[in-house]
Amino acid sequence: MKNPKKVIVVGAGAAGLYLACLLKEADYEVTVLEADGRVGGRIYSLLSEGQALELGAEFVHGSSHILYDFCVKNKIKLYPEGETFFVYQEKVQSLSDLEKQPLIADLVRDFLEFYQGHHLYKGEEISAFDFIKNTVLETHQEKEWEKVLPYYEAFAGMMGTSLRHLGMKAWAMASNRWSAGDENYRLALPYQDFLAHMVDFLEENLHLNKVVRHISYQEQTGAEVITEQGERFWADAVALTVPLSILKEKFITFNPILPERKAEAIEKIGFEGAGIKVVMQFKVPFWEAQMDALIGATVAQEYWVSSFQKPNCQPTLTAFVMGDKALNMSKLEDKEKLSLLLEELDTLFRKENQTPPSKHLEAYFVCDWAKKPYIKGAYSYPSPHSHFERHHLAAAVGERLFFAGEATHTGGHFATVFGALETAERAFEEINSFVKKSFRHL
Numbered sequence: 001m002k003n004p005k006k007v008i009v010v011g012a013g014a015a016g017l018y019l020a021c022l023l024k025e026a027d028y029e030v031t032v033l034e035a036d037g038r039v040g041g042r043i044y045s046l047l048s049e050g051q052a053l054e055l056g057a058e059f060v061h062g063s064s065h066i067l068y069d070f071c072v073k074n075k076i077k078l079y080p081e082g083e084t085f086f087v088y089q090e091k092v093q094s095l096s097d098l099e100k101q102p103l104i105a106d107l108v109r110d111f112l113e114f115y116q117g118h119h120l121y122k123g124e125e126i127s128a129f130d131f132i133k134n135t136v137l138e139t140h141q142e143k144e145w146e147k148v149l150p151y152y153e154a155f156a157g158m159m160g161t162s163l164r165h166l167g168m169k170a171w172a173m174a175s176n177r178w179s180a181g182d183e184n185y186r187l188a189l190p191y192q193d194f195l196a197h198m199v200d201f202l203e204e205n206l207h208l209n210k211v212v213r214h215i216s217y218q219e220q221t222g223a224e225v226i227t228e229q230g231e232r233f234w235a236d237a238v239a240l241t242v243p244l245s246i247l248k249e250k251f252i253t254f255n256p257i258l259p260e261r262k263a264e265a266i267e268k269i270g271f272e273g274a275g276i277k278v279v280m281q282f283k284v285p286f287w288e289a290q291m292d293a294l295i296g297a298t299v300a301q302e303y304w305v306s307s308f309q310k311p312n313c314q315p316t317l318t319a320f321v322m323g324d325k326a327l328n329m330s331k332l333e334d335k336e337k338l339s340l341l342l343e344e345l346d347t348l349f350r351k352e353n354q355t356p357p358s359k360h361l362e363a364y365f366v367c368d369w370a371k372k373p374y375i376k377g378a379y380s381y382p383s384p385h386s387h388f389e390r391h392h393l394a395a396a397v398g399e400r401l402f403f404a405g406e407a408t409h410t411g412g413h414f415a416t417v418f419g420a421l422e423t424a425e426r427a428f429e430e431i432n433s434f435v436k437k438s439f440r441h442l
Contacts, residue, residue, distance in 0.1 A: 013041020062180025082292030157301035162323030167384030177412030275378025
């Protein structure tokens with residue numbers, strides 16, 4: 001390209017970094033502006049005594065996508081997930097244990113049927129909470145429904161919210177578009193290491209602590225980006241890869257304002273200002289060796305054994321708190337959050353004449369994503385009537401303003417790292433198409 005086109009990428013999460021790399025490889029003049037003092041966005045790895053702790057993204061979901069292929073190509077070991085255990089009557093039990101108990105066995109089978117077949121829903125839009133409750137109460141009593149509600153809420157937590165905020169139709173349509181596969185893996189390396197080669201490649205193109213507050217764009221003249229510090233950057237095009245929450249809160253203003261249809265999509269797609277991970281390291285494991293996840297608890301929808309199968313790792317349990325539970329927990333100090341979780345673990349794993357789990361705690365790390373000023377929550381989810389909105393969120397505005405990031409994924413892979421990468425590829429193709437068209441008019 002004789003006269004390289006200038007593109008500003010706002011945000012240095014997975015989508016922003018990858019898009020910037022694609023543009024630089026194609027000889028664009030790229031500037032990446034990141035509000036935070038670090039890269040990665042919702043990928044956030046910490047090292048504790050040489051062990052990687054994931055305070056953000058932790059899993060590689062499925063095996064048919066760019067991230068899995070990258071791991072295979074670079075011989076990065078992936079650890080498959082293990083067995084899920086359940087809380088029932090304040091005890092930790094395996095699925096086989098529950099299947100032997102008539103009072104709960106049918107209810108658990110109903111839950112597993114929903115988990116595996118929710119994508120088959122063909123009805124009108126209704127909240128997931130109302131649909132599941134109505135379905136369960138067709139064959140069970142109210143008190144029985146309350147026994148299994150925490151399992152369904154754990155599933156909703158995986159989606160980034162609570163049952164009341166999920167739309168059944170939107171959820172089913174999104175799940176039908178999912179094509180990555182059903183397996184789940186953990187990386188042997190820190191998740192953030194996946195970004196290292198991108199950061200090295202971008203070098204001088206990457207600018208941290210640049211808080212973008214305003215974008216002006218004109219079809220004839222290009223685009224101007226203004227930061228909180230008053231710095232001005234000019235480019236032929238701007239690609240926004242910021243979390244949906246930033247757009248929802250109008251943290252960045254636009255001139256002209258965004259099209260009405262895009263603004264409507266921003267409002268309709270779900271993204272809660274909540275999401276907490278508490279990573280706890282213990283001296284010894286107090287859970288079953290085959291347990292990888294635990295659902296149905298009260299304080300946290302789900303616990304993960306983040307050290308599962310990993311050699312030479314300190315026993316590590318992660319509490320995953322989303323939706324309404326996270327909104328309430330976010331009001332507490334970190335020590336109070338930990339206290340509630342440890343109290344719950346002591347109850348669930350109590351054994352006569354044995355030291356309670358809380359006494360084995362060695363270290364803990366809390367990440368309350370609602371309190372990250374440039375992220376403000378976890379990830380997007382299929383809220384009621386949002387099933388066609390992602391196309392409008394992803395659409396370019398003219399030939400100057402482009403959008404990428406997990407929430408803009410139209411194929412069901414939102415809320416994932418590889419989905420964010422796929423949107424970067426789509427945005428790159430859109431920008432490239434604009435450049436080629438502009439050169440034809442020269």
